[in-house]
Amino acid sequence: QLSHRLTRVAQHVPKDAVVADIGSDHAYLPCYLVLNGVVEKAIAGEVVKGPFESAQKQVQQEQLTEKIEVRLASGLDAISPEDGITAVTIAGMGGPLICSILEHGREKLTGVERLILQPNVHAKAIRDWAVSNEWDIVEEEILKENEKIYEILVLEKAQSPVSWSAQQLLMGPELLKHKTAIFQEKWMRESAQWKKIVASMEATAQTIEIVEKKQELVKKIQLVEEVLQREN
Ligand code: SAM
Numbered sequence: 312q313l314s315h316r317l318t319r320v321a322q323h324v325p326k327d328a329v330v331a332d333i334g335s336d337h338a339y340l341p342c343y344l345v346l347n348g349v350v351e352k353a354i355a356g357e358v359v360k361g362p363f364e365s366a367q368k369q370v371q372q373e374q375l376t377e378k379i380e381v382r383l384a385s386g387l388d389a390i391s392p393e394d395g396i397t398a399v400t401i402a403g404m405g406g407p408l409i410c411s412i413l414e415h416g417r418e419k420l421t422g423v424e425r426l427i428l429q430p431n432v433h434a435k436a437i438r439d440w441a442v443s444n445e446w447d448i449v450e451e452e453i454l455k456e457n458e459k460i461y462e463i464l465v466l467e468k469a470q471s472p473v474s475w476s477a478q479q480l481l482m483g484p485e486l487l488k489h490k491t492a493i494f495q496e497k498w499m500r501e502s503a504q505w506k507k508i509v510a511s512m513e514a515t516a517q518t519i520e521i522v523e524k525k526q527e528l529v530k531k532i533q534l535v536e537e538v539l540q541r542e543n
Pocket of ligand 1: 334357412
């Protein structure tokens with residue numbers, strides 16, 4: 312059975328998309344998408360041999376070798392224009408790694424209509440990348456699994472330049488509209504942690520780096536607290 316996290320990622324894949332799942336590990340997500348009739352065919356990309364072999368094994372076990380191709384490659388090197396990929400999923404990695412995969416494979420994104428990204432940490436990196444590369448954030452979701460909180464960001468090519476406030480970049484323009492209990496829990500946890508870091512910085516030598524880092528954290532705490540204290 313697919314994890315709650317990956318099931319939620321799957322919900323954002325459009326029906327009949329041609330999907331590439333990058334960093335697929337066991338290829339659970341593409342297998343689920345095909346077995347549930349969401350997509351007809353998919354590519355599973357993996358850069359590490361062990362997970363690549365696990366993906367191959369899983370696809371064989373599910374008898375999906377006709378529909379899912381497992382490829383050993385780094386990032387978007389796993390796909391080429393002939394594949395006609397319309398949706399890319401990248402889940403379970405840090406935001407900066409997801410961004411570097413998108414950045415290195417930018418030319419492979421022509422024709423891709425939707426990116427479904429699930430960063431484990433630092434989703435802001437993806438929002439910054441989206442703004443610089445003219446992708447719009449059309450959906451966002453926040454969920455909790457095994458006490459960990461995850462975000463899902465769905466990007467589509469922007470029709471006109473997008474710009475977000477510092478708060479929207481940090482916390483997510485769509486997530487800010489709803490401020491669910493999980494969202495509030497995440498930001499209470501984060502700001503509590505930043506406050507601890509700031510306190511420990513107070514106790515060390517005030518080098519320029521420390522002072523700058525502290526100012527950055529204080530600013531982020533303010534942004535977050537403003538949202539948490541606001542009525543809606
Ligand atoms: N996507 C799955 C999920 O969400 O459960 C697996 C996540 S797993 C933590 C991350 C996977 O990404 C690993 O199997 C790793 O080998 C793979 N990976 C890391 N960097 C990659 C890259 N540049 N290209 C392809 N796969 C990569």
